[in-house]
Amino acid sequence: AQKITQTQPGMFVQEKEAVTLDCTYDTSDQSYGLFWYKQPSSGEMIFLIYQGSYDEQNATEGRYSLNFQKARKSANLVISASQLGDSAMYFCAMREGRNTGNQFYFGTGTSLTVIP
């Protein structure tokens, strides 16, 4: 089974609107971390936001928030007030707690295009 599933290959959003990028995960660990990364066309991976499995509050970082629904094993990224510079690939990732925490899995990504 896939550890991280991103079902939206591509998404479009109007500038200044909000958009939700979906992510579901699969783990039997109790302790794990969920991450979102942005990869612009230049190629670098930019960390956006982190949610720990024991965190009770949804993580927020500026215009980014993570809608964490533990029972559903989903960790959707919400970007508010989209900007043209948000156009990029977005990857959901998970780090499991077993062993030394060296397993860090990525999804296949969602390509977001912000329309002026």
Add this chain to the structure above:
Amino acid sequence: GAGVSQSPRYKVAKRGQDVALRCDPISGHVSLFWYQQALGQGPEFLTYFQNEAQLDKSGLPSDRFFAERPEGSVSTLKIQRTQQEDSAVYLCASSLRSGVNTGELFFGEGSRLTVL
């Protein structure tokens, strides 16, 4: 420098040639990962180091791939007898500590390998 540095940024190799890709992680970072990212895909785990110890090499696709981090800082990913299917971007990432709740991975800009 302050970030993860990878070299070369671009490498073109003839099929059958050996290549070596270098990663210089952030100073003091314990964990170092190598990922392979094919065009349009998410990063796929190759191998993981905790200091100089290679704790997980389960993602290396064949015995032509070899990685080392002899002094616990700089790492080299070597690919012997390159094949066309090895063409990808090779990403290196580091984090300060090991374990699941230790924050994000910091990525280099990647080394794009093209095998002709």
